[in-house]
Amino acid sequence: MSGEDKKKPNEIDELLGDYKKQRERREKNFESLNAPESEKKEQPPQPAADEKEKKRRKRGEKGEKKKIRANEGEAGKGRSLRAFAKTKSGRIIVALVSAALCAAAVAAAGLGIITNMQTAYLDEYKKQYPDVDFPRGIREGYCAQYAEEPSTTGFLSIEATGYGAYVVQSAAGDSPRLSFENTASGIDFNTVLDVPAETGLEGAFHSVSGYLGASQKITYSTLFEDYDFTVIGAFYTNTDPADDGGYVFPYRVTKKMTPLSFNDYADRLYNRFLYTCGYTISRDDRLLSLACPSALYPDYEFVVIGVLGAPQQTSAAENRDAHFPQSWYDARDELNPYRFSEIWYPTVYTDEKEEQTSVQSASEYGGTAGLS
Numbered sequence: 259m260s261g262e263d264k265k266k267p268n269e270i271d272e273l274l275g276d277y278k279k280q281r282e283r284r285e286k287n288f289e290s291l292n293a294p295e296s297e298k299k300e301q302p303p304q305p306a307a308d309e310k311e312k313k314r315r316k317r318g319e320k321g322e323k324k325k326i327r328a329n330e331g332e333a334g335k336g337r338s339l340r341a342f343a344k345t346k347s348g349r350i351i352v353a354l355v356s357a358a359l360c361a362a363a364v365a366a367a368g369l370g371i372i373t374n375m376q377t378a379y380l381d382e383y384k385k386q387y388p389d390v391d392f393p394r395g396i397r398e399g400y401c402a403q404y405a406e407e408p409s410t411t412g413f414l415s416i417e418a419t420g421y422g423a424y425v426v427q428s429a430a431g432d433s434p435r436l437s438f439e440n441t442a443s444g445i446d447f448n449t450v451l452d453v454p455a456e457t458g459l460e461g462a463f464h465s466v467s468g469y470l471g472a473s474q475k476i477t478y479s480t481l482f483e484d485y486d487f488t489v490i491g492a493f494y495t496n497t498d499p500a501d502d503g504g505y506v507f508p509y510r511v512t513k514k515m516t517p518l519s520f521n522d523y524a525d526r527l528y529n530r531f532l533y534t535c536g537y538t539i540s541r542d543d544r545l546l547s548l549a550c551p552s553a554l555y556p557d558y559e560f561v562v563i564g565v566l567g568a569p570q571q572t573s574a575a576e577n578r579d580a581h582f583p584q585s586w587y588d589a590r591d592e593l594n595p596y597r598f599s600e601i602w603y604p605t606v607y608t609d610e611k612e613e614q615t616s617v618q619s620a621s622e623y624g625g626t627a628g629l630s
Contacts, residue, residue, distance in 0.1 A: 487564030
């Protein structure tokens with residue numbers, strides 16, 4: 259081996275050092291290539307959608323907790339009620355409530371059965387008169403009459419004369435007629451009936467002796483209910499306005515009047531009554547006015563006034579100053595003591611609350627006074 263072929267120790271060390279450095283660089287590059295993605299770069303920040311999802315989940319968890327607490331509260335109440343129901347007081351209350359519910363159910367069922375039983379008679383009349391629309395609640399005794407005459411409103415009985423007849427709300431026929439101003443299904447402040455002379459009304463009640471010696475009971479029965487009236491007075495009035503200076507006394511008022519107008523009306527009745535029995539009419543009373551043609555005074559009506567539920571009157575005195583129409587005084591050549599009386603017409607309420615009123619006039623009652 260020549261001298262050039264021999265390497266010096268220092269040169270060998272340098273070669274080994276370079277080799278070592280190269281090997282380290284290769285190893286480092288190899289590790290970098292095989293490193294995980296998480297080590298290659300930093301993770302990006304979480305998107306906003308993830309934050310919303312977290313908040314939604316938290317709200318859901320809170321809602322579930324509230325539901326749980328609510329359910330626990332209801333369950334607690336239920337346990338409390340069940341515990342109370344086991345006490346003596348609780349058992350009593352439960353028994354009372356149960357009994358009340360059962361009674362209500364039985365009553366409802368019973369009412370339905372009773373109602374059906376009470377109106378079962380209508381089935382036969384509906385078959386017999388298929389074209390007739392019977393009023394709801396009509397009593398059986400009126401069904402055949404109503405089917406024959408649908409204007410029938412009831413029945414009139416005058417105990418003093420034995421008279422009895424069906425009442426109609428019609429201008430035709432000889433039956434007692436209910437005023438068109440009246441309610442057909444019931445009674446008003448004043449229920450007005452025009453009756454034929456055959457009732458015997460004038461003969462029974464035109465004098466004090468006749469009044470006190472007769473039954474004062476008059477019954478007006480509607481299709482649904484009976485109403486008993488007691489006679490408290492009677493008077494004569496004209497039907498022709500010419501017999502009283504164009505005036506016809508408006509006794510036929512059917513609507514409730516104002517207090518002042520009612521007082522005027524009552525005073526005029528007392529003045530016209532042929533006798534006084536001492537009964538004082540009040541605004542709460544319900545009146546029955548029966549008017550028939552007079553046999554004593556042509557063109558006059560004889561009017562009887564009854565009060566619903568009034569007691570039988572046991573005393574009466576003749577009214578020597580009874581107010582008659584002007585023609586009555588003219589026929590006797592007498593001075594009319596009421597000649598300066600005001601031409602009066604009632605002021606009536608036109609609504610149920612009694613807030614609105616209307617002053618009536620001659621046109622409502624057949625007179626001509628005050629009309630041009």
